Amino acid sequence: MIRFNCDYLEGTHPRILQALTETNLVQTCGYGEDEYCEAAREAIQKVCKCDSAQVHFLVGGTQANLTVISSILRPHQGVLCVKEGHINVHETGAIEATGHKVIAIEGTDGKLCAEQIIEQHKLHWEDGSHEHIAQPKLVYISNPTELGTIYTKSELEAIRKACDACNMYLFLDGARLGYGLMSKDNDMTIEDIAKNCDVFYIGGTKVGAMFGEAVVITNPALQEDFRYIIKQKGGMLAKGRLLGIQFLELFKDGLYFEISAHAMKMAEILKEGLKELGYKFYANSPTNQQFVIVPDKKLQELDEKYSYEYQMRYDAEHSVVRFCTSWATKEEHVRQLLEDMK
Amino acid sequence: MIRFNCDYLEGTHPRILQALTETNLVQTCGYGEDEYCEAAREAIQKVCKCDSAQVHFLVGGTQANLTVISSILRPHQGVLCVKEGHINVHETGAIEATGHKVIAIEGTDGKLCAEQIIEQHKLHWEDGSHEHIAQPKLVYISNPTELGTIYTKSELEAIRKACDACNMYLFLDGARLGYGLMSKDNDMTIEDIAKNCDVFYIGGTKVGAMFGEAVVITNPALQEDFRYIIKQKGGMLAKGRLLGIQFLELFKDGLYFEISAHAMKMAEILKEGLKELGYKFYANSPTNQQFVIVPDKKLQELDEKYSYEYQMRYDAEHSVVRFCTSWATKEEHVRQLLEDMK
Amino acid sequence: MIRFNCDYLEGTHPRILQALTETNLVQTCGYGEDEYCEAAREAIQKVCKCDSAQVHFLVGGTQANLTVISSILRPHQGVLCVKEGHINVHETGAIEATGHKVIAIEGTDGKLCAEQIIEQHKLHWEDGSHEHIAQPKLVYISNPTELGTIYTKSELEAIRKACDACNMYLFLDGARLGYGLMSKDNDMTIEDIAKNCDVFYIGGTKVGAMFGEAVVITNPALQEDFRYIIKQKGGMLAKGRLLGIQFLELFKDGLYFEISAHAMKMAEILKEGLKELGYKFYANSPTNQQFVIVPDKKLQELDEKYSYEYQMRYDAEHSVVRFCTSWATKEEHVRQLLEDMK
Amino acid sequence: MIRFNCDYLEGTHPRILQALTETNLVQTCGYGEDEYCEAAREAIQKVCKCDSAQVHFLVGGTQANLTVISSILRPHQGVLCVKEGHINVHETGAIEATGHKVIAIEGTDGKLCAEQIIEQHKLHWEDGSHEHIAQPKLVYISNPTELGTIYTKSELEAIRKACDACNMYLFLDGARLGYGLMSKDNDMTIEDIAKNCDVFYIGGTKVGAMFGEAVVITNPALQEDFRYIIKQKGGMLAKGRLLGIQFLELFKDGLYFEISAHAMKMAEILKEGLKELGYKFYANSPTNQQFVIVPDKKLQELDEKYSYEYQMRYDAEHSVVRFCTSWATKEEHVRQLLEDMK
Numbered sequence A, B, C, D: 001m002i003r004f005n006c007d008y009l010e011g012t013h014p015r016i017l018q019a020l021t022e023t024n025l026v027q028t029c030g031y032g033e034d035e036y037c038e039a040a041r042e043a044i045q046k047v048c049k050c051d052s053a054q055v056h057f058l059v060g061g062t063q064a065n066l067t068v069i070s071s072i073l074r075p076h077q078g079v080l081c082v083k084e085g086h087i088n089v090h091e092t093g094a095i096e097a098t099g100h101k102v103i104a105i106e107g108t109d110g111k112l113c114a115e116q117i118i119e120q121h122k123l124h125w126e127d128g129s130h131e132h133i134a135q136p137k138l139v140y141i142s143n144p145t146e147l148g149t150i151y152t153k154s155e156l157e158a159i160r161k162a163c164d165a166c167n168m169y170l171f172l173d174g175a176r177l178g179y180g181l182m183s184k185d186n187d188m189t190i191e192d193i194a195k196n197c198d199v200f201y202i203g204g205t206k207v208g209a210m211f212g213e214a215v216v217i218t219n220p221a222l223q224e225d226f227r228y229i230i231k232q233k234g235g236m237l238a239k240g241r242l243l244g245i246q247f248l249e250l251f252k253d254g255l256y257f258e259i260s261a262h263a264m265k266m267a268e269i270l271k272e273g274l275k276e277l278g279y280k281f282y283a284n285s286p287t288n289q290q291f292v293i294v295p296d297k298k299l300q301e302l303d304e305k306y307s308y309e310y311q312m313r314y315d316a317e318h319s320v321v322r323f324c325t326s327w328a329t330k331e332e333h334v335r336q337l338l339e340d341m342k
Helices: A014-020 A033-045 A061-072 A116-127 A153-166 A177-181 A190-196 A226-232 A241-250 A257-274 A296-302 A331-341 B014-022 B035-047 B061-071 B114-126 B155-167 B177-181 B190-196 B226-232 B243-250 B255-276 B296-302 B331-341 C014-022 C037-047 C061-072 C116-125 C153-165 C176-182 C190-196 C226-232 C239-248 C255-276 C296-302 C331-341 D015-021 D035-047 D061-073 D114-126 D152-167 D175-182 D190-196 D226-232 D242-252 D255-276 D296-302 D331-341
Strands: A054-058 A078-081 A100-105 A135-143 A168-173 A199-203 A213-217 A291-296 A311-316 A320-326 B055-057 B077-082 B102-105 B134-142 B169-174 B199-203 B214-215 B287-296 B309-315 B318-324 C053-060 C077-082 C102-104 C135-141 C169-174 C199-203 C213-217 C289-295 C309-315 C319-322 D054-059 D075-080 D102-105 D135-142 D171-174 D199-203 D211-217 D289-295 D308-314 D318-324
Touching: A014 A241, A014 D015, A033 A054, A033 A213, A033 A241, A054 A226, A054 A241, A061 A135, A061 A168, A061 A199, A061 A213, A061 A226, A100 A116, A100 C226, A116 A135, A116 A153, A135 A153, A153 A168, A153 A190, A153 B102, A168 A190, A177 A190, A177 A199, A177 A257, A190 A199, A199 C102, A213 D114, A226 D199, A241 A257, A241 C239, A241 C309, A241 D061, A257 A291, A257 A331, A291 A296, A296 A320, A296 A331, A331 B102, A331 D135, B014 B243, B014 C014, B035 B243, B035 C053, B055 B243, B061 B077, B061 B199, B061 B226, B061 C226, B061 D171, B114 B134, B114 B155, B134 B155, B155 B169, B155 B190, B169 C037, B177 B199, B177 B255, B190 B199, B226 C331, B255 B287, B255 C153, B287 B296, B296 B318, B296 B331, B318 C239, C014 C239, C037 C053, C037 C213, C037 C239, C053 C226, C053 C239, C061 C135, C061 C169, C061 C199, C061 C213, C061 C226, C116 C135, C116 C153, C116 D015, C116 D175, C116 D226, C135 C153, C153 C190, C169 C190, C176 C190, C176 C199, C176 C255, C255 C289, C255 C331, C289 C296, C296 C319, C296 C331, D015 D242, D035 D054, D035 D211, D035 D242, D054 D061, D054 D226, D054 D242, D061 D135, D061 D171, D061 D211, D102 D114, D114 D135, D114 D152, D135 D152, D152 D171, D152 D190, D171 D190, D175 D190, D175 D199, D175 D255, D190 D199, D242 D255, D255 D289, D289 D296, D296 D318, D296 D331
Parallel strands: A078 A100, A078 A135, A135 A168, A168 A199, B077 B102, B077 B134, B134 B169, B169 B199, C077 C102, C077 C135, C135 C169, C169 C199, D075 D102, D075 D135, D135 D171, D171 D199
Antiparallel strands: A054 A213, A199 A213, A291 A320, A311 A320, B055 B214, B199 B214, B287 B318, B309 B318, C053 C213, C199 C213, C289 C319, C309 C319, D054 D211, D199 D211, D289 D318, D308 D318
16 A cells, blocks of 8 residues: 555654664653753754744644644634635644634635735724624634645735734644645745744654644734643644754754755646646645545545545545655655556 | 614514513522423423423524534534524634534525535545545524525425435524514414424514513434523523513413514515615515615615615616515504505 | 522613613614713712723623633733632633643632732742743732632732732722722722722623623723724624613712612621621622621521522531622521521 | 653654554544444443443543533532642633533542542532532542542542442543553552542543543443533544554553653653752652752753743742653653752
8 A cells, every 4th residue: 555645744853763773772851851952942043043032842733733822812802714724624623622713714715815904904993893793813824725825925924914914923834844845836845834924833743753743923012921831722832842952953964945945846747647647636735735536436446555535525436635755755655646547 | 863773673572571660679599490480481382282392492693503503413423504594604704613614515595405415424424534524413504594485395305305314413503483474475483493403593672572582392312402502602691581481471372373474474575675776686586575676776765764774786886785574563663664655 | 499509590780681671772883882881981980089090891700710811811921819719719720721820829818919919929039940930920809809808908919019029910809899998897999999909890791780790900001902802702793882881870879888788787687697697708808798607407497498509618517608698689588598697 | 942841742652653653544434433442442341340341432531521520410410529639720611611510619639538528518408599509420530649649549449439428430541541650659550440439531642642541431320321421522533443442452551651651750760860959849649740849040041942831830930740650651761850950
């Protein structure tokens, strides 16, 4: 079985495993206050060109999302996102469980735009009974999005401006950030992201780490007492060093970007190959998730050798499925899949 | 100023005021365990023809909704309703504040249908990653709906069957129940409602009471410890008798239905009159809320003498506004409004 | 049956009933934005000598407590109070249900002192693992306390200073505030309370109103968006005017203080009478709640004619019970009780 | 620096690291549904002699506690534990953040006894106003406790009986379970624990794993939909296999018990050595946490070479500190510490 269903199929990048092995019996203090975490924080501040950013390491994406969002909002405030937003559809109501409404609106290609933020803000505040409605206070975007699409720098800057105009915060979910940044269609740097967001996270789990996400809080107003919230929500890893060691390795010599670039190369081979074979795509993704329309008959054949993620029925004879590449994808596997998709 | 903006503009029906006055200095125990509450409970069980129903008196609608819903659901479960659902758009995220997702779907004329429940259930359980998605466990409908429309008996029965088939509960918000039941288009009794819902509430605040809603729990599986939840959510009135006295009066000699019928008569005069004047309606409401498309110029004129509830812009020169009648509406005021709407 | 079990046994003070009757058919807008509420707010600002205070009217005490506390605290913060604190023992975990720890400590006569606040603050911040512990951010005191005792002005001022020193807020639960202020042992005015607390509430339910509590927020930092929280927690009364009318009457011509003084006079007759009869008290209460140690045999006799609130067993043959007086207590009933207690 | 401050100072046991390394590039599905997790579940069911138990792997202790407790309780229900209980004092209000009161009572040596459960139950239900009080529904105990003490088999069985009699559930926090089971004072097996608890967890983080806790739900009534709650609370690890691989190794050839036994041997050497040196203990712990009363002067000396966990001031010249041994403690380090403690 060759797996393409997601980007967290293997353990971790060998360099990370090596770092964990080398440090295994070193004694450190706990809860992320060790020297590895400290060094990893500095590495991330440096790559983001933002010395004043707070960097916190969490184990997973849902945990990062619910910790960040519940830390920011007062009880009556909600978070705005597109319908496909991970927090809206794939976290079992994790945000609502912290007491907050997810205000989901129709996006375009999985993306939210600046105008929509301004419109939502206006709709809320112009309504005479706005006190009867959850107040939109935070914007949540994913980059890449849940459909594999990415924001352009100018789109992100416009969103930033809209948030400023509306007195709202901006949170970017970067579960697959590396893949977005290394997409050939991308025109942003991680520094641009740090500059335009109040808080974002750099995904490790899906980009070579064994597990872990680095939450970067650039807005000082959102930094106070964040570690309390991590602890309360069950996200404070006793052996926090494990996260520090991993992110330190990922941001040494540009490993994070290098392995992301590999995934993107694999994705391009796959995408171009499928295009040549005449396949159509459900979304035009320039990143490592490819949403392809495949005849059901062909899927039955594939089932013997491959895993993919079933998305939905497309028509009577076709379905939409997702193939992912990752830091670990082997080119021969992609070539083999293309061969079998003929 | 003559007010038509809602149905809770005055204090209370004179008979209720009289009952409160007569009992004012009688001493009773607190928290709804007095003889008035007991008698009111029995009156409601009787009118619902359901002796095993639990009846609880709460002060307001949002309180009733959040208490009922949080009492029923486990943390990962959500409540299904139409987008216009009061819990979705007009309660400041009250349901989410108790930890639960409101799963809002597109309705028809403000109504949900049985097929949609079955479809949502299927969508959830067929998805391989359903554990990552809030589980739909409760259906919330309003009757009349937020658009003034009402369910037919066969629609409600079909919804009941769908809930049974899907192992879901059904909760009916009857904030304006009297107006729905006395609509000339209605084919249901309060007994039908009791028979088909697991829990519902009979609105008092909008139907002649000073304040208060009577929550009726017919499903024994949902009755346990409900009073704890009322207390915890701040809904246990110290002088619970106030609610008992009111509902006792409302369900004596059919007062609830009689005053609802008056409101409906006023609504029909208004609706027919506006139709004759050539006005169009945003929704075809057979109850006491009339959503009318009015030229902005005309609204400016009305503003001097009348209040109405602004809903939204319809086009460049028209808006949608709501006029409500109630138990207290005077026919001369409706006639006067019709005159001025010419 | 003559009832002494609590101070909310009757409906409401006749003057309030009259005010409700006189205004009954007047039309007003809803949700506390009517002229009666406005006037009541001004009356309360005036009596508190604090024009910048926000005044909000809520229906009951638990509702007031949970709305105020959840409005102030961030998720990791807790509220400090004495073990007997109403929020700790008699609200079914209402505060915890909004996500916050109640940090209960041993008080003296139901009271917290300034030193304890400083000590708790120090304990928290000196602990190297304070991020693992709920952060004390708000002090909750009741005046009168749950044992009927009251704070002196200098005690309250010391608590204020301690809160300032510790960067904590102070919230005073005044469910029985009138009785405290009119106690002969009291040396504070309502103005002192407004000056020393960040937020407090003036109890109406137990002091002559039909229902209702007036939350007074003097600290501007705690005023933002409070109405959203009221709505979310189910506390926004549709016919908000009902609360305005009541508080307007209570603060007209000093009615609130006058009827409180009556209750205190009754309490003194009761207390002195019981003392003369040789009864001992569980707490030395200078207010309307008297906690008396009574032989079980005597209680059996009383049961035929009186209600009281059973508190706890004292020894093999005695129990502690509570007798309350109120604005409505008749002197003849107190005399009769004293006669029967012989 | 030689560290004795806790039992999670190193990475992981070399055998676990080897297992992670060997499986590193194997592709598996995610979220704990892979073959390693399946095998680990079976191994744990087998060691617990309970085939019907559900086994779930979570990343950390606070996460396990909040997920289990919020899964079990309805909103008005609370969890009973001793004051020192980890959930009461060291989880930043994590349980309250899920809406539930922690009902903390005075224990003996960090332990709760059956009589106290019965007493608390009686206190609650006998109180006429029990609906105003959070309902005790779940008992939380730790074994070993936060003071290092352990329950005897007969104590646990009595607690089980008390829970049955009171219609309450029993949850055992086994963050350090291995150390308890291998204490020379212990008379229980893991099978006894499985038989007497409704749910418990086997700690990995502190007992040789890199991270991870295995929640074992033996009561079928508590098994439904548990994975939803894990996901909602942010505890569902994408690469769930990492937990499966670790627990599979820990329960292969009795590794878990073997390394626990080593820690106990080290603890005994330390305890006996300190006793011989004349040191007194704050608690008489038969497990790997030793709470020792040490002169402040001596602590200053130790600070140069050792870490320990400061607990509290004992008297003007002494403090209580905690020394922990673990699976990784070297005998030479213990000997060296004893030498320096002379």
